[in-house]
Amino acid sequence: NMDLEDDTTVLTTLKSFNSFISRSQPPQPLPECSGYGGSLQSTYERSMGLLEAAERVNSKNKYFQLDQEKKQMELSHKRARLELEKAASDNARDFKNEVEKNQDLLGRIKRLEERESEASRNLEEQVEANRALRKNLEGLTKKLEERDTRLNTANQTISSLKDEVRVLTQKIQNQDSTLTSQTLEKEELQEQLDLQRRKYQEVSQLCKNLQAAQSSCSEHVIKIKELERRLALQEQDFSIVKNVKSEVARVPDLEKELKRLREENALLRESRENCSLLKEEVEGLRRKLERTEKTIEDLVNMELEKEVKGSVTEKPEDLSREVIQIQQREITLKEQNYTLNSRVRSTERLLSELNSELSQQHSKTLEEQKKREAQDSLVRRLQKRVLLLTKERDGMRSILESYDSELASTEYSPQLNKRVREAEDMLQKIQSHNVEMEVCAQKHIPQGFFSGGESTRGGGGVYNTLSNQSQFLSVCMSFRQKIEDLEAERQRLEEQNNILEMRLERHNLQGDYDPVKTRVLHFKMNPTAVAKQQRQQEMESLQEEVTRLRELVRSLQDGGAQDDGSILTPNLSLSLPPSKEVLDLRKQMESSELKNQRLKEVFQKKIQEFRTVCYVLTGYQIDITTTNQYRLTSVYAEHMDDSLASSPGGGSMHLMETEFSKTLGEMVDLHLHHQKSIPAFLSAVTLDLFSRQTTV
Amino acid sequence: MTSTLKGITLKGSAEIVAEFFSFGINSILYQRGIYPPETFSRVTHYDMSLQVTTDVKLKNYLTNVVSQLKEWLCECTVQKLVLVITCLETNEVLERWQFDIECDKSAKESSAPREKSLKTIQEEIRSVIRQITASVTFLPLLETPCAFDLLVYTDKDLVVPDKWEESGPQIINQSEEVRLRSFTTSIHKVNSMVAYKRADSV
Numbered sequence: 001n002m003d004l005e006d007d008t009t010v011l012t013t014l015k016s017f018n019s020f021i022s023r024s025q026p027p028q029p030l031p032e033c034s035g036y037g038g039s040l041q042s043t044y045e046r047s048m049g050l051l052e053a054a055e056r057v058n059s060k061n062k063y064f065q066l067d068q069e070k071k072q073m074e075l076s077h078k079r080a081r082l083e084l085e086k087a088a089s090d091n092a093r094d095f096k097n098e099v100e101k102n103q104d105l106l107g108r109i110k111r112l113e114e115r116e117s118e119a120s121r122n123l124e125e126q127v128e129a130n131r132a133l134r135k136n137l138e139g140l141t142k143k144l145e146e147r148d149t150r151l152n153t154a155n156q157t158i159s160s161l162k163d164e165v166r167v168l169t170q171k172i173q174n175q176d177s178t179l180t181s182q183t184l185e186k187e188e189l190q191e192q193l194d195l196q197r198r199k200y201q202e203v204s205q206l207c208k209n210l211q212a213a214q215s216s217c218s219e220h221v222i223k224i225k226e227l228e229r230r231l232a233l234q235e236q237d238f239s240i241v242k243n244v245k246s247e248v249a250r251v252p253d254l255e256k257e258l259k260r261l262r263e264e265n266a267l268l269r270e271s272r273e274n275c276s277l278l279k280e281e282v283e284g285l286r287r288k289l290e291r292t293e294k295t296i297e298d299l300v301n302m303e304l305e306k307e308v309k310g311s312v313t314e315k316p317e318d319l320s321r322e323v324i325q326i327q328q329r330e331i332t333l334k335e336q337n338y339t340l341n342s343r344v345r346s347t348e349r350l351l352s353e354l355n356s357e358l359s360q361q362h363s364k365t366l367e368e369q370k371k372r373e374a375q376d377s378l379v380r381r382l383q384k385r386v387l388l389l390t391k392e393r394d395g396m397r398s399i400l401e402s403y404d405s406e407l408a409s410t411e412y413s414p415q416l417n418k419r420v421r422e423a424e425d426m427l428q429k430i431q432s433h434n435v436e437m438e439v440c441a442q443k444h445i446p447q448g449f450f451s452g453g454e455s456t457r458g459g460g461g462v463y464n465t466l467s468n469q470s471q472f473l474s475v476c477m478s479f480r481q482k483i484e485d486l487e488a489e490r491q492r493l494e495e496q497n498n499i500l501e502m503r504l505e506r507h508n509l510q511g512d513y514d515p516v517k518t519r520v521l522h523f524k525m526n527p528t529a530v531a532k533q534q535r536q537q538e539m540e541s542l543q544e545e546v547t548r549l550r551e552l553v554r555s556l557q558d559g560g561a562q563d564d565g566s567i568l569t570p571n572l573s574l575s576l577p578p579s580k581e582v583l584d585l586r587k588q589m590e591s592s593e594l595k596n597q598r599l600k601e602v603f604q605k606k607i608q609e610f611r612t613v614c615y616v617l618t619g620y621q622i623d624i625t626t627t628n629q630y631r632l633t634s635v636y637a638e639h640m641d642d643s644l645a646s647s648p649g650g651g652s653m654h655l656m657e658t659e660f661s662k663t664l665g666e667m668v669d670l671h672l673h674h675q676k677s678i679p680a681f682l683s684a685v686t687l688d689l690f691s692r693q694t695t696v
Numbered sequence: 697m698t699s700t701l702k703g704i705t706l707k708g709s710a711e712i713v714a715e716f717f718s719f720g721i722n723s724i725l726y727q728r729g730i731y732p733p734e735t736f737s738r739v740t741h742y743d744m745s746l747q748v749t750t751d752v753k754l755k756n757y758l759t760n761v762v763s764q765l766k767e768w769l770c771e772c773t774v775q776k777l778v779l780v781i782t783c784l785e786t787n788e789v790l791e792r793w794q795f796d797i798e799c800d801k802s803a804k805e806s807s808a809p810r811e812k813s814l815k816t817i818q819e820e821i822r823s824v825i826r827q828i829t830a831s832v833t834f835l836p837l838l839e840t841p842c843a844f845d846l847l848v849y850t851d852k853d854l855v856v857p858d859k860w861e862e863s864g865p866q867i868i869n870q871s872e873e874v875r876l877r878s879f880t881t882s883i884h885k886v887n888s889m890v891a892y893k894r895a896d897s898v
Contacts, residue, residue, distance in 0.1 A: 509873040509889055511778060511794055511865050513849055518775055521856060522847045522863045523761055527754065528782050531843035535784055 010070055017059060165606045279350075282343045289340055296333065300326070381474065388478055389485075413497050420490050427483050434479050441472050619686045629656075632682070636689035644685075646678075653678060664688075703809025704817075709883040710769035716821050716879075716886070717777060717795070718762050721846070722748045723825055724779060724793055727832050730844050742822045761846050764857060768850060769884065772799035776849035780866045783840045788893070789868045790838060796887040803883040810882040820879030824888055827876045834874070836895045870894050 307322065399422070403415045513520065615621045621633045625645070632644040637660075645656035655661065655672060664685060671681035704712075719741060726736050726747040731754065736747040749755060768774040774797055781791040803810070847863060856862065868891055876888040 506873070508796075509794070509875065510871060510891060511776075511792055511867050513776075513865060515852075517852055518849050519852050519854065519856075520847050520849055520863050520865050521860045522845055523757065524859050524861050525757070526845045527757065528780075528843040528845040531784055531841075532787075 010066060013066075014063075017063065021056075161602075161606060162610075165603055165610065168603055169607070278343070279347045282340065282347060285340055286344065289337065293333075296329075384474065385478055385481065388482060392482065413501070416493050416497060420493070423486050423490065427486060430479050431483070434476055437472060438476070441469060618682075620682060634686055634689050636686065636693045638689070638692070644682075655681075703811050704814075704881050704883060705809045706803045706883055707770055708809075709803075709881040710766050712817060712821075712881050713769055713797070713884050713886060714762050714766040716824075717765060718758060719746050719748070720795075720825060720828065721758060721779060722746065723828055725749065725754075725844065727829060728781060728791070728835075728838055728842075730781065730838075730842055742818050742825065744822055744825070746825070760859070761848075764860070765848065768848070768854075769797070769799070772801050772804060773851045773854050774799075774848055775851070776847075778847040778849070778866070780845045780847060781838065781842050782845065782866075783838075783842055785840050789866050790842065790893050791835065792866070792868055792871070792891040794889050794891065796889075798885040798887070800883050800885075812880075812882040817879065817881050820877070824877045824879055824886075828888070831874070831876070831890060835890070835892055868893050 303322075307319075396419075399419060403419075611621070615635070619635045621635075623631045623633070625631050628647045628649065630646050630648075632646065633642070637643075642660040643658060644661055645658050646653050647656060648654075655668075655678065661668060667681060667684045667688070671677055671684055675681075722736070723746060725731055726733065726749075731749060731751060733747075735749055735751050737750050738745050739748050740746070749758075765774065765777065776797060777795045779793040780789055781793075782788065783790050845863075845866070847866065870893065871891040872894050873889060873891045876890060878885060878887040880886070
């Protein structure tokens, strides 16, 4: 690029130079055209041309220099290029070599990686195989151990079974003995049972007697209670009778008291009369008192004068006696005075009371007179109202009857409404009539009212002639009252109507109906009937089952007392389903029976094995003939009957005499009597027999 | 049915009402548990899912009653249909579903179809059945085994058909009544109500 740039600058300079040169040529003709004025100019131009030529020469020199430089540079460039190309080619070759090497190396790396992966896979497989092998090993070791343990247990079981065999044989013997003893016990118990049954029958008879006695006792008790009740009632009656008697005894006393009280009453009445008489006496006595007091005073004065006149010669004792007598007289007179005063006061009190009563009675009579007058007026008004109402009622009744006769259904409300409307129309008519009447009255009252035929309207025809204002007003009042009554009745009827409508609605909701118009039907075979039938059937079947079960239970209870289970168990098994317990027990029994059987088989086998082993090893077959008696038969016996007998007794074995043992008298002497060893004897016998056999 | 025609005739109205009773009775039996729910299967009608029994005996009984009811509806002689639920142990009436039927007798004479859209009628029926389903919230539980019966209140002068017999109204002692929705086909109007035995009086 640097070369190119240099070339371009060179080329551009060349271009510019060429252009300059081309430019510089046209301006040459210019100096020819100019005149004098152009001599300076021409010289200037010549100088300028020379300068320019110089410059051109310089530039040409420069150009040639540059050219040369350029050529040199080009040469150097070429050399450099060649060198570079060589270097480049060398580099390319090196690069190619390197690339090939790289690829080789990469290939190798890949192969090595593959090998590595394979090796790792192999490793893993090996490890897994190792693990599996180890597991196998462990399993095998476990199995070995298990087998060892099993072997040990088997050995143990064999030894235990041998012991068991021995034990079982002993047990069998024991059981045989117990069996015999139990049969004996059973016989004894049966005898006892018979005794007990007899006793039970006697006891049951006694029980029945007791029950009869108890029932009679209870009856007696009931009778006793009844009698006691009757006694109690009688005692009550007796006490009542006593009270009545006492009361009756009191009756004469009461009668006497009555008489006495009546007499007292009569006396009191008489005394009352006497009182009045006494009052009169009192007045008379008062007057007498006054007179007597006056006379007393006169007497006293007279006596005093007399005594004064004639008492000069009298002694003081006479005086004192007279004074005393006077004092006594004074006292008595004072007493009389007091009594009279008290009587007077009492009579005055009575008088005042009577006066007050009189005044009250007067006021009461006045009031009653007023009331009577008011009530008379009321009565008159009410009579008039009654007349009006009766006529209204007749009218209403006729209307009601007409309605009742017309309609037979129970729809009253429209009728009532119609009636109400008619009543209202009546009311309005009456009111309007009323208003007219009032207007007429107001018009005619100042003129002196006299009505003729204007009042002959209105329902009922009551208002025929009116002559007085008060009468007119009373009629108005009656009209208003009638209106109020009708309104009240209308409201009452409306309320009744509402209540009846509500009741009707309620009954309709509940399902009520009019039997005259409506009928209620349903399907014969409806689900309720079907369900009821089914229920009935279920009930009957359940009841039957219940009675059957009860009979069973009763029979069971009776049967249990008699211990005749064998007769009833077939019934039980037929009718009752076996319960769970029974099934479980049966299963248990079966399983235990199986076990027993198996055990027996095993024992038999073992026993047989043992006996054969003994026979083979020792050479003698040992059989049990009867209890505590063993028979030994040798392997090498010449006859089937040749046998020895022995029995354990008293702690050691005794050998019994048999026909065969008689033939072995020498050996018996030697081994049993002298050596006292049974095995030696037996072995001697076998040797002897063996020798005999082989020889024979 | 009547969807192809422009209006509702007497016969069509009777069919609609009978169909409503059939589905309504099935719904009540399912809701109140008179029959076990596994004996019911779901069907779609009136644009809602309803439960209908699959028990053969019950189906026969219902078809018998509903077909007879359709006849009576055409003659306009039926006044009420009552579903009575009785307790089997005590023979007491526990619940009473009463449907009052008001028939416009003028439809018998004129025989011109009335203008009422089937859709409106179905909407009304739907709301009634929904209300029946919702009534379960206030009705007392039926804990004892129960059986049901269908009673029909007819005019007195009607001839009693073969398999039917007269019965009592089976009114509940001390009951509470609730009025439910009603629907009308413009010829027949059906009012529904339910009466149940007061719980404290049991």
